[in-house]
Amino acid sequence: xxxxxxxxxxxxxxxxxxxxxxxxxxxxxxxxxxxxxxxxxxxxxxxxxxxxxxxxxxxxxxxxxxxxxxxxxxxxxx
Amino acid sequence: xxxxxxxxxxxxxxxxxxxxxxxxxxxxxxxxxxxxxxxxxxxxxxxxxxxxxxxxxxxxxxxxxxxxxxxxxxxxxxxxxxxxxxxxxxxxxxxxxxxxxxxxxxxxxxxxxxxxxxxxxxxxxxxxxxxxxxxxxxxxxxxxxxxxxxxxxxxxxxxxxxxxxxxxxxxxxxxxxxxxxxxxxxxxxxxxxxxxxxxxxxxxxxxxxxxxxxxxxxxxxxxxxxxxxxxxxxxxxxxxxxxxxxxxxxxxxxxxxxxxxxxxxxxxxxxxxxxxxxxxxxxxxxxxxxxxxxxxxxxxxxxxxxxxxxxxxxxxxxxxxxxxxxxxxxxxxxxxxxxxxxxxxxxxxxxxxxxxxxxxxxxxxxxxxxxxxxxxxxxxxxxxxxxxxxxxxxxxxxxxxxxxxxxxxxxxxxxxxxxxxxx
Numbered sequence: 001x002x003x004x005x006x007x008x009x010x011x012x013x014x015x016x017x018x019x020x021x022x023x024x025x026x027x028x029x030x031x032x033x034x035x036x037x038x039x040x041x042x043x044x045x046x047x048x049x050x051x052x053x054x055x056x057x058x059x060x061x062x063x064x065x066x067x068x069x070x071x072x073x074x075x076x077x078x
Numbered sequence: 079x080x081x082x083x084x085x086x087x088x089x090x091x092x093x094x095x096x097x098x099x100x101x102x103x104x105x106x107x108x109x110x111x112x113x114x115x116x117x118x119x120x121x122x123x124x125x126x127x128x129x130x131x132x133x134x135x136x137x138x139x140x141x142x143x144x145x146x147x148x149x150x151x152x153x154x155x156x157x158x159x160x161x162x163x164x165x166x167x168x169x170x171x172x173x174x175x176x177x178x179x180x181x182x183x184x185x186x187x188x189x190x191x192x193x194x195x196x197x198x199x200x201x202x203x204x205x206x207x208x209x210x211x212x213x214x215x216x217x218x219x220x221x222x223x224x225x226x227x228x229x230x231x232x233x234x235x236x237x238x239x240x241x242x243x244x245x246x247x248x249x250x251x252x253x254x255x256x257x258x259x260x261x262x263x264x265x266x267x268x269x270x271x272x273x274x275x276x277x278x279x280x281x282x283x284x285x286x287x288x289x290x291x292x293x294x295x296x297x298x299x300x301x302x303x304x305x306x307x308x309x310x311x312x313x314x315x316x317x318x319x320x321x322x323x324x325x326x327x328x329x330x331x332x333x334x335x336x337x338x339x340x341x342x343x344x345x346x347x348x349x350x351x352x353x354x355x356x357x358x359x360x361x362x363x364x365x366x367x368x369x370x371x372x373x374x375x376x377x378x379x380x381x382x383x384x385x386x387x388x389x390x391x392x393x394x395x396x397x398x399x400x401x402x403x404x405x406x407x408x409x410x411x412x413x414x415x416x417x418x419x420x421x422x423x424x425x426x427x428x429x430x431x432x433x434x435x436x437x438x439x440x441x442x443x444x445x446x447x448x449x450x451x452x453x454x455x456x457x458x459x460x461x462x463x464x465x466x467x468x469x470x471x472x473x474x475x476x477x478x479x480x481x482x483x484x485x486x487x488x489x490x491x492x493x494x495x496x497x498x499x500x501x
Contacts, residue, residue, distance in 0.1 A: 015252045016403035016405065016406075017251075017253065017402045017403055017446045018252075019403070020404075025331070036440050037408075037412075038405070038408040040403055040404035040405055040408075040444070042444070054501055061355070074254070
C-alpha cells in the first residue's frame with residue numbers, strides 16, 4: 001500500500017578511486033557491505049531484487065551517506 | 079612474403095629501422111583487400127598487449143561511435159621482462175604506422191597518437207624519424223603525433239594512457255561497466271598495442287587468408303615473445319602461435335629443463351616445468367589457467383627459489399601501484415610483507431602464509447584497473463606451482479636456493495614513493 005513495487009535487481013557499486021575508506025557504508029548497509037582490514041568496503045557482487053525494500057533502503061542510505069560520493073546503485077539486467 | 083613461413087613481423091629485420099622506401103619494397107604487395115574491417119574480422123587477430131581481446135570487435139565498438147576519433151598506438155611496454163614493442167619499433171616502425179593508419183581508416187579517425195615511454199630515447203628517436211618520413215610523403219591520411227608519457231607499469235594500461243593524453247596524468251580511470259569507450263575530451267579512442275598494429279599492417283597488405291597461414295585456428299598468426307631468465311641472452315623471438323613451449327625455449331637457447339616458466343608478464347602466471355609440451359597459445363595454456371598475455375617468458379631454473387622470485391616481483395609491483403584505490407595501495411604491500419616473511423622464513427612464516435591466502439581473496443577485483451588482479455593471479459599461480467617450497471618456507475625450512483644472490487625475474491630499481499613520476 002503506497003509502496004511502489006519495482007521489478008529487477010540492483011547492485012551497489014563503489015568507485016574505488018573516490019573511496020577513501022570512511023566506512024559509513026558498512027554502518028549504513030551492513031547487509032551489502034563488509035570491511036576489509038584496511039577499512040575499505042567489500043560489496044557483495046550478488047544482485048539484490050528491488051522488492052527487498054529493506055535492503056534497498058539501506059543501499060540508498062549508504063549511497064547518500066558516503067562522504068566521498070563514491071557509491072552508486074546500479075540496475076542490472078537479468 | 080610467403081604464407082606459411084616465419085619471419086613475418088621480423089621479416090628483413092636489421093639493426094637499423096627500415097626507412098619508408100625500404101619498407102614499401104620489403105612488404106610490397108599487389109592484392110590489397112577490399113574491405114579492411116571484414117579482413118580484420120576474418121583474420122581472428124587478438125590484441126597482443128595482454129588482454130588478448132579480438133581486435134576487430136574492439137574496432138567495431140569505436141567505429142559505431144560518432145564524431146572526431148583517435149587511434150592510440152600503445153608502445154609503452156610497462157612489463158620489465160618484455161622487449162617486444164621496442165624491438166618492433168626499432169626494426170619496423172613503418173609497419174606499425176601502417177597498421178595504425180589502417181585502423182584509423184576503419185574507425186574513421188583523423189588522429190593517430192603513438193605513445194612511447196620517454197625513458198627510452200632511442201625508440202623515441204626512431205619513431206620521430208618514421209613519423210617525419212610519412213608526413214613528408216603525403217598530406218592524406220590521419221595526422222600522426224608522437225607522445226612520450228613517463229614509464230610506469232600502469233602507465234601502459236589503456237585507461238591510464240588515455241588519461242595521460244587527455245589530462246597529463248598516467249593514472250588509470252574507473253569504468254562503471256565493460257566494454258567501456260575511453261575518450262580524449264569527447265572523442266572516442268581506440269587503443270591498440272604496437273605489435274597488434276604491426277599485425278594489422280600485415281593483414282591490410284596481404285589479407286586474412288594469408289594471415290591464417292600460421293598459428294592455430296583459434297589463435298592465428300605469429301607473435302613476438304621476450305624470453306628472459308635462464309637464457310644465454312635475453313632475446314625476442316617471433317613464433318607461430320601454437321608452437322610447443324619446449325621448442326621456443328630451445329630456439330631461445332634457454333634452459334630446456336626448468337623448474338617453471340612465468341608466462342604473460344608480471345601480472346601473469348607461473349607454469350610448472352613439466353607442462354612444456356603445451357603449445358604457446360591461449361586455448362592450450364588456458365587449460366592450466368595461463369594466458370600468453372604480453373608475450374613474456376621468464377625461465378626459472380631448478381636451482382632457483384620460486385618463493386623469493388615471487389616476493390621480488392610482488393614487491394616491485396606493489397611499488398608500481400598508482401595508489402588510487404585502497405585495496406591496491408594497502409593490499410599489495412601487505413602481500414609483499416607476507417611473502418617477505420615467507421621468503422626469509424622468519425618472524426612467524428606460518429602466520430604469514432595463512433594471512434597471505436586470506437588476503438588474496440580480499441583484494442581480487444577491487445581496483446579501478448586490473449593491476450591488483452594481476453598480482454593476485456600471479457601469487458595464486460606461485461602458490462600452486464611452488465606448493466612444496468611454500469610449505470617448507472612456512473614451516474621455517476627456507477631452501478638453500480633462497481639465499482642465492484642471482485635472480486631470474488628481473489625487476490627494475492625500486493623507487494621511493496615520492497620519486498615516482500606520473501605526469
